[in-house]
Amino acid sequence: MRFREIIRDYFTFTRNERIGLTILLFLILVAFAANQLVFYFEKPGKADQEKFKQLLAMLEQKQENERARFRLRGSLFHFNPNTIDSLALDSLQLPFYVKKNLLAYRAKGGRFYADADFRKIYGMNDSVFEAIKPYLQLDKRKPTIYASERKPEQPLSSILEPGVKEPARPAIQPIEINAATAAELKTLYGIGDVLSSRIIKYRDLLGGFSTLEQLHEVYGLKPETIENILPYLKLDTGQVKQINVNFAEPDELARHPYVSWDAAKAIVDFRSGNGFMNDLQAIRLNKLMSEEEFQKIYPYLKTKN
Incomplete structure (x- = not known):
């Protein structure tokens, strides 16, 4: 009997409670129906093609203005990096730090004889180099006559009066x-x-x-x-003073005209990961620098004191 009393107490509603539940269910059904009717009767707006075209034209014009402003910062033209002056260099479309390092390299006596020499400028990257490469005009090196x-020069005796002896030349x-x-x-x-x-x-x-x-x-x-x-x-x-690649830091290596910062860092990183080098050929075999760079710097490196 006790169980029936519990069921009656919790699951039996009074008249007012039944009315309230009925009204609540009715309101829920009305809200649900209204929500569905709104989507049913709502008509999507028509896209304005003209406004879309105008907006697209504005975006394209903005992009073109940005490109134009970029072009005004400088332009690419044929130039000789050995002779170009600072004024002409300033109007050249190159990163500022590349221009600065180019002038510093020349001030120290450096010259460019090949495209690869220009690539070694500190701060130069592959994308900038590929863009500027077609515009480089380098001096052709004349063959050296040893x-x-x-x-042989014309002997002095051939132009002297007969009987006049050629004076002795001081040894140089x-x-x-x-x-x-x-x-x-x-x-x-x-x-x-x-x-x-x-x-x-x-x-x-x-x-x-x-x-x-x-x-x-x-x-x-x-x-x-x-x-x-x-x-x-x-x-x-x-x-010739040589640099020990087993002890040199990147800064010391990169101070040499023939070693770029990237190559100096690659040598030190390789040494840190693989231990001391016993043979300089490890630099070439592991492609820590280009073959041309390696041949130039080879006389200036050593692995032992």
Whole structure:
């Protein structure tokens, strides 16, 4: 009997409660029906094709204005990176830091003889280089004529009066380029204060010349001047300063004109992950730099003290 009382107490409604539940159910049904009727009778608005076209034209015009403003910042034109002045360089469409580093490289005596030389500018990336590459106009390097290939000069005796002896010529001692002072370099024909200073600065930047051909990389030193002074120069490669790749930090490596920051970082990262290098060929075999870069920097690197 107790169970029936519990059921009656919880599931039996009074008259007022039954009326309230009925009204509540009615309101729920009305709200549900109204919600469905709104979607049934609502008609979608027609798309205004003209307004859409006008909006599309406005967006296209805005994009064109942005492109025009970008073009006004600079333009691409044919230029020689060895001779372009700062004013013309400023109007060239290149990142500011690339222009700055180009001028700094030239100020240190650097020159560009191949497209790959221009790619090595600090801050240059592949996309910028590919865009600018067709506009590069580089000087063609004249072949160097060494002393053994020079045509003999007309002997003085052939133009002297008969019976007049040719005066004795003073012996000229060749100058060792890696130890020469500015005063010694100025004794060479065509070398003055400015060029002697540039030769020494670039020599110090390299760590010494490994070949006399590198004189072509000295800013302002003309090929014909180099041709004239080569017979009076000698080279001691034993004085070339080498960098130990097993201990050098990226900054030290990247200070060398032949090493880009990316290559310096790649060498140090490879060393950190694989241990000390026993052979410099590891740089080439693991493509830590290009083949051309490796051949140029090879005389300036070492793996042991």
